[in-house]
Amino acid sequence: MNTISHTPTFIYTFACSDDERSLWGLEMRSLFGQETESFIMKSPIDIDPSRSPFIKEQIEIMYEGQNLADILKQVEDIVLNKETFKVIFVKINDLAEANKVSYEDRRIMEKDLGLHINGEADVHNPDHVFGIVTLGGRWYFGKYRKNDAVWLLHMKKPRNYSIALGTRLARAVANIAVPNPNGIHAIDPCCGIGTVLVEALSMGIDIVGRDINPQIVQGARANIAHFGYTSVVTFGDISDITDSYDVAIIDMPYNLFSSTTPEEQLSILRHARRFASKVVIITIEAMDDMIAEAGFVITDRCVARKRSFSRHIVVCT
Template identity: 60%
Template sequence: METRNDVPLYLYTYGSRLEETELCYLEMRSFFDKQSDSGLLMSEIAVHPDRSPFMRERIEVLYQGEQLADILEQVKQIELRDETFKVIFVKMSDLSPEDKIDFDQMRLVEREIGIYIEGEADMRNPDRIFGLVYWGGRYYFGHYIKSKAVWLTQIQKPRSYSIALSTRVARAAANIAVPFPSGKTAIDPCCGIGTVLVEALSMGIDIVGRDINHFVVQGTRENLAHFGLETSVICGDIADVTDHYDAAILDMPYNHFSTTTPEKQHELLIHARRIANKVIVITAETVDAFIAEAGFTIVDRCTTRKGSFVRQILVCV
């Protein structure tokens, strides 16, 4: 039998669309300094699964062992008092053949573990939910949290336009910019209709917005109010920003839809360098040379697609 480790350990399950796989991996690296292509990631770092548009579930590992018997023996230690519980054997579709367990066997394992936990099971509305994963020849059991996919509730906005970032991309970009929000400040200096602001504020990130288009700023404020979110959104040029921020998210204007010139793109990057320590640049064009001229180093990057439209997401410091 193997006992619980004193160091917190978390197992995360992931899923992403093919066109957003690179973005999913970049967000993983921002949270955990590593990535996993197995659909499972293990880390000592705690991130709530509601944060990520790609994270499905999290298990805070209480017990682990090579045999199911190891888990059965250890769950006897759980003290529920008057709380009810439920056990979920987490189903993974992309595990290696040796790690796969069929549906009927998973249900049997759930029931068997439930017998060893002293307390009342409640399959509909339990006070506590426990999760079990079999991965790499080991069982992992612990507190289970499923993502509520908050971003799904924020897709429909009162004001929108076709080239705006999707809520998934915006949420991931906010996480890449500010993976751990405590004590950090951020700015979206070209906020457009406010998709990044909505996602960032809904995760507790301290962020403000700005845009040079008065009508767009009105739309941003309307969208924020619709979701009960508040922050400063100013109509003005990035050149007028005097405060300094830990991070900026710079969604570059696209030549496909605007009259933005290379000179203006260069100017945006120069000012971004001035006002923030770290800048996430989102661009439909290759601007590596401008980024270098502005004094940035690109430390990570990815691409993401929306149909035939490809965006680059660059992490610059």
Template identity: 55%
Template sequence: MRDPEYIYTYVRHKDEQDLCKLEMRMFFGFDVPSNVLKSTVDIDPSRSPFMKERLDVMYKDTSLDGLLEQVAQLEIDEATFRVVCLNATELGATKKIGHSERRKIERTIGLRIQGEPDLDNPDLVFGVVSLDNHWYFGKHMESEAIWFQHQQKPHMYSTALSTRVARAVANIAVPQPDGVRAIDPCCGIGTVLVEALSMGINITGRDINPLVVLGSRKNIAHFGLKGDVTIGPIADVMDTYDVAIIDMPYNLFTHITAEGQLDILKEARRFAKKVIVVTIDTIDHMLTEAGFAITDRCIAKKGTFSRQILVCE
């Protein structure tokens, strides 16, 4: 039995390229410069703010005719179906296929499937794509922009991470959630918590400010999620965690000193095996002093404003 194969397509702004590639490395163990990636790793495309869709490869061939012969073997009983061609844009080095040609490919493949087509509300959606001189066919899963639904929160800070960056950070911290315990010990209004909890990540929140803890709890409840957020300094964290996410405080209301930043990192070293640090300052020396090694990093940009995302172990 061959290993499963998945094809993921991506949509991202040029400012998000570096962040997207770090998320890729955490999910798949490698990154690609293009907007399409092949892997044997199963990731729900709705987890990533950059993924557009996923094709679960069932058949592949060097020619469309060869693929059609394989598709003719497909049995879907009484289920209805629809076929979509993924070549609506350039995918890596593969050129875009025009609209009329894509519709023709979809109809040709649909005629080979023994089932009832339904373009509006099908039971099954199949995809076909031409990529690197091969043709692929399989189940198609379109990404749902869940992060977009979280943009408007009851409580917001102008300096908080965007929902897209927060979702990517949660994925970088916990690419495979099974059995992983995470904490955001400086959670603020819970932007990262909302994204992580919506993906089934086992994460708890904490903040020293009672007002922002209240806001975080209300934000979580607003989206029908459940998660624990406690009040208190990071020094009072007694449990141990697989990973901590620290968006280093920096705005006008925190007045944190360099010594305060170092204390946060030293405390995180005590209770977490791995830490994802978000910072506007270069703090490599602090991380070294706290006992961390930086294993990966990226820059998350928004116009002229930049944040560093550091993976530390």
């Protein structure tokens, strides 16, 4: 039997649609430095599951073993005194279909684990939540966290714009741009009604916004304030930006929906090259030649699809 080392390790489960797989892969590479074809992964990197629209759960591993009996013995070390707890069997795993654990067996395992923990079980409002999961032929037990899907609340903005990014896409883009917020100063210089700003701010990312349309700027400010966040959103052209930023997120004005010309798009990219070390570009069509002409090198990319509509997400330095 093995117990966890002093360095924390985590297991994550994921969910995404077929249209989102490319976007999910890019977000995973950005957050974890790796991706997986299955919907479960082990990593030394601690990511709040609520940051990602694709992470379902996180387990911080406390104990591991070859089988459930190993785990049952180890959880006897947990002493919660008068604090309450709950144990959840994580349904997403890498077991072959023939070896899947039935609902009834999952409940039995949860009950058995609970009987070996020194504390009071409470399935409704526990002080502690633990998870049990199998991965790679081993069993893992640890502290359980579930995604709270805050981006769903952000869909109900007081100000809306028909071509604004969806909140799931905006949240993933914010993670791709700023996988680790510590010390990073970001800007959305074509922020529209602030969809990316709201998602980024909700994750503790230091980001400001700007837009050339004064009415849209007012809408972005109203949306940010509505959800209780604080940021600076200024009115003006991208050419007037003089500060430097670690990263810029640019939802490129689309020819399909605006009068922005290719020359104006190139100007936006050239200015972004001037004030940002890294840029994440969102566009409805590939624009690799224009990106190169602006002085960027593409380091990663994906295509985010929604039915017949696609957006290219391009990471540049």
